[in-house]
Amino acid sequence: MKNVFTRLFTGVLYIAVIVGAVMAGGWWLWGLAVLFGVLGVNEFNRISNKGHISNTSRLIDIIGAFFLISGIACFLNLSLPSFMFGAWSLKTFLFAYLVYLMARLVSQLYIQDGNALAHYANSLMGQLYIALPMGLMCALYAMTxxxxxxxxxxxxxxxxxxxxxxxxxxxxxxxxxxxxxxxxxxxxxxxxxxxxxxxxxxxxxxxxxxxxxxxxxxxxxxxxxxxxxxxxxxxxxxxxxxxxxxxxxxxxxxxxxxxxxxxxxxxxxxxxxxxxxxxxxx
Structure with a gap:
C-alpha cells in the first residue's frame, strides 16, 4: 500500500509540474525543458557508460544540453529570464554550443575514464536523443x-x-x-x-x-x-x-x-x- 501511495503521489506531482509549466508558458516552459533535458542527459550518461564516466564529462554534457535547449528557445523568441541572460542572442548560444562540442572532444585527451570514443559518442547521443527534443518542445509552444x-x-x-x-x-x-x-x-x-x-x-x-x-x-x-x-x-x-x-x-x-x-x-x-x-x- 505504501508503494502504491508513493507512486500515486509522485505521479500527481509530476503531472502538476508539467501542467503548471505548460500553462504558464514562457520561461516556465523553458525551465521545464531544461530540467528534463539536463536530468535526462545526466541519467543517460550514467547508464550508458555504466557509471565509468568522470564528473567533469557529465558536467560538460549538462552545460551542452542547457545551451542547446536555451538556444532553440532564444531563436524562437520564447521569453527567457532576463536576469539570467540579459542581451544574449542566438549567435551567443550557437557559439557556446560549438565550444561545448569542441571542449567535450578535447576533454577526452585529459580524462582517463575508459573508452574515449564510446564516451564521446554517448555524449552526442544524449544531446540528440534528449536535449534536442526538449528544445523542440519549446519550438512547438512557439509555433502553437x-x-x-x-x-x-x-x-x-x-x-x-x-x-x-x-x-x-x-x-x-x-x-x-x-x-x-x-x-x-x-x-x-x-x-x-x-x-x-x-x-x-x-x-x-x-x-x-x-x-x-x-x-x-x-x-x-x-x-x-x-x-x-x-x-x-x-x-x-x-x-x-x-x-x-x-x-x-x-x-x-x-x-x-x-x-x-x-x-x-x-x-x-x-x-x-x-x-x-x-x-x-x-
Missing part, C-alpha cells in the same frame, strides 16, 4: 500555444493508459516480444483508440486546440502521438536491455528515473514538430 502542447501531453498519457487497460484485459499477441514482452498489439490499438477519441474531442469541443487543423489533420496528430509514443517507449526499453538495467534511475519514487517518464515524449516531440511543419506548409 499552451493548449496544443498540453494536449500533446494528454494524448501521451491517454495512449499509455489505453494500452495498459486494453492490454491487461485482452492482450494476447505480442507487439515486440524481444524488447518489451508485456506489450501487445491489442494494447497498442487500445492506446490508439484513446488517442483518436481525444483528437475528436479536441476538434469538436476544443476548437482544434487553436492551431487551425482540420478533422483529418487532428486525427493524424492523435495517431502520430500514439505511434511515436510507443516507439519512444520501445527505444528506451531497447537501451535499458542493451545496458542491462531495469530502470534508468531512481529519481522519481515508484516510477524509476526521469527517462522512464519522458521516453515517449522524446520521440513524440520531434515527430509532432515535423508533422505540423508538413501540414501547415501545404
Amino acid at each position: 500555444n499552451c493548449w496544443f502542447v498540453l494536449g500533446m501531453f494528454i494524448l501521451i498519457w491517454l495512449s499509455d493508459t489505453g494500452a495498459f487497460c486494453v492490454g491487461s484485459l485482452i492482450g494476447k499477441h505480442k507487439l515486440f516480444e524481444r524488447i518489451s514482452p508485456k506489450k501487445s498489439w491489442e494494447g497498442f490499438f487500445g492506446g490508439l483508440a484513446f488517442c483518436l477519441a481525444a483528437a475528436l474531442c479536441y476538434h469538436f469541443f476544443g476548437k482544434g486546440l487553436g492551431v487551425g487543423l482540420n478533422l483529418w489533420q487532428m486525427l493524424g496528430f492523435g495517431a502520430i502521438v500514439c505511434v511515436f509514443g510507443t516507439w519512444g517507449d520501445l527505444v528506451e526499453s531497447l537501451i535499458k536491455r542493451t545496458l542491462g538495467v531495469k530502470d534508468s534511475g531512481n529519481l522519481l519514487p515508484g516510477h524509476g528515473g526521469i527517462l522512464d517518464r519522458i521516453d515517449s515524449l522524446l520521440l513524440v516531440t520531434p515527430a509532432v514538430f515535423a508533422y505540423l511543419m508538413a501540414v501547415t506548409s501545404f
Whole structure:
C-alpha cells in the first residue's frame, strides 16, 4: 500500500509540474525543458557508460544540453529570464554550443575514464536523443500555444493508459516480444483508440486546440502521438536491455528515473514538430 501511495503521489506531482509549466508558458516552459533535458542527459550518461564516466564529462554534457535547449528557445523568441541572460542572442548560444562540442572532444585527451570514443559518442547521443527534443518542445509552444502542447501531453498519457487497460484485459499477441514482452498489439490499438477519441474531442469541443487543423489533420496528430509514443517507449526499453538495467534511475519514487517518464515524449516531440511543419506548409 505504501508503494502504491508513493507512486500515486509522485505521479500527481509530476503531472502538476508539467501542467503548471505548460500553462504558464514562457520561461516556465523553458525551465521545464531544461530540467528534463539536463536530468535526462545526466541519467543517460550514467547508464550508458555504466557509471565509468568522470564528473567533469557529465558536467560538460549538462552545460551542452542547457545551451542547446536555451538556444532553440532564444531563436524562437520564447521569453527567457532576463536576469539570467540579459542581451544574449542566438549567435551567443550557437557559439557556446560549438565550444561545448569542441571542449567535450578535447576533454577526452585529459580524462582517463575508459573508452574515449564510446564516451564521446554517448555524449552526442544524449544531446540528440534528449536535449534536442526538449528544445523542440519549446519550438512547438512557439509555433502553437499552451493548449496544443498540453494536449500533446494528454494524448501521451491517454495512449499509455489505453494500452495498459486494453492490454491487461485482452492482450494476447505480442507487439515486440524481444524488447518489451508485456506489450501487445491489442494494447497498442487500445492506446490508439484513446488517442483518436481525444483528437475528436479536441476538434469538436476544443476548437482544434487553436492551431487551425482540420478533422483529418487532428486525427493524424492523435495517431502520430500514439505511434511515436510507443516507439519512444520501445527505444528506451531497447537501451535499458542493451545496458542491462531495469530502470534508468531512481529519481522519481515508484516510477524509476526521469527517462522512464519522458521516453515517449522524446520521440513524440520531434515527430509532432515535423508533422505540423508538413501540414501547415501545404
